[in-house]
Amino acid sequence: MxxxxxxxxxxxxxxxxxxxxxxxxxxxxxxxxxxxxxxxxxxxxxxNLLLNRLLLEGxxxxxxxxxxxxxxxxxxxxxxxxxxxxxDETIDPELTLKIIAHQWYWSYEYSDFPSLEFDSYMLPIESPNQFRLLDVDNRTILPYNLPLRFLVTSDDVIHSWAVPSLGLKMDAVPGRMNQLFTLIKRPGLFFGQCSEICGANHSFMPIVIESVPTKTFIHWSNT
Known part of the structure; x- marks a missing residue:
């Protein structure tokens, strides 16, 4: 971060x-x-005080x-x-994550797991042990060392889903489905924010991706 x-x-x-x-x-x-x-x-x-008055071309x-x-x-x-x-390179994704932007929070749907979906809200500022204005109640859990596809859209106005450390930034446009591809190389927490001025609470819809091993992700998806 x-x-x-x-x-x-x-x-x-x-x-x-x-x-x-x-x-x-x-x-x-x-x-x-x-x-x-x-x-x-x-x-x-x-x-330089020297001049050449006879210089016509060079x-x-x-x-x-x-x-x-x-x-x-x-x-x-x-x-x-x-x-x-x-x-813009497209590869065969092992996992697809659908991202839906709302005013002012994100919804995530794991297309390969039909029952796995949740909303992600920013934690209140008074919450202890958190990164101020960056932490969320439901982190997006993703496996590393696997090709991932993100489908980004919006439910109301134009937003922008961005995670700088992954080099990802895509506009969430109502009625349009944009896609991103990436491969996370290491475990960790990666923070981002909405990068499109979308309204009064634009700065209060952060993004948190938690990269974990594949076995941990499968165990989490089954709980």
Missing amino acids: ATMNNLSFQDSASPLMEQLIFFHDHTMIILILITILISYIISNILT QEIETFWTLTPALLLVFIAFPSLRLLYLI
């Missing part, structure tokens, strides 16, 4: 989030190099400042396109 001294992304818990972090670092390196180069050129121009420098940005865009575009295809 996010902490006060966390300057970057949350620790990844899925292969997709790992790729998103790699792409972010790759792009930031390019942007930092461009910023350093342009800052050096601007400072050099401002501090084919070499014009070729350089035309081709270089094009090459930089290619270095950014190819990893970006690869990542877009990875996000």
Whole structure:
């Protein structure tokens, strides 16, 4: 989860989030190099008192400042396109979870277990031993190291189901069923919130995923 001294992304818990972090670092390196180069050129121009009144053209420098940005865009575009295809990649899911957004709570239905469904509300602020404004009464239990599919929709207005450490974010639109795929790599608690301004209590519909071993999940689903 996010902490006060966390300057970057949350620790990844899925292969997709790992790729998103790699792409972010790759792009930031390019942007930092461009910023350093342009800052050096601007400072050099401002501090240089020499002028060339007879300079009419410079084919070499014009070729350089035309081709270089094009090459930089290619270095950014190819990893970006690869990542877009990875996000939309569909695999055979071992488990399907249907997520229904309401004002202002979430409902979860395990499609492979017809009788397994529940609502998830934020715990009152005065509840002890909890993460303030992030913990819920019914956590979403999911197995790790299994391909998972999420079906996201809404019952009233547009919401957005998001879990940053898993690299997941999908709009919940009334009358539309959107889907997400992921694979959780490790056990743990992963927190998220509605990321679409959906009304007065928008900030009070958190998401908590508890990742457990498959045997533990099967035992929980049978209780």
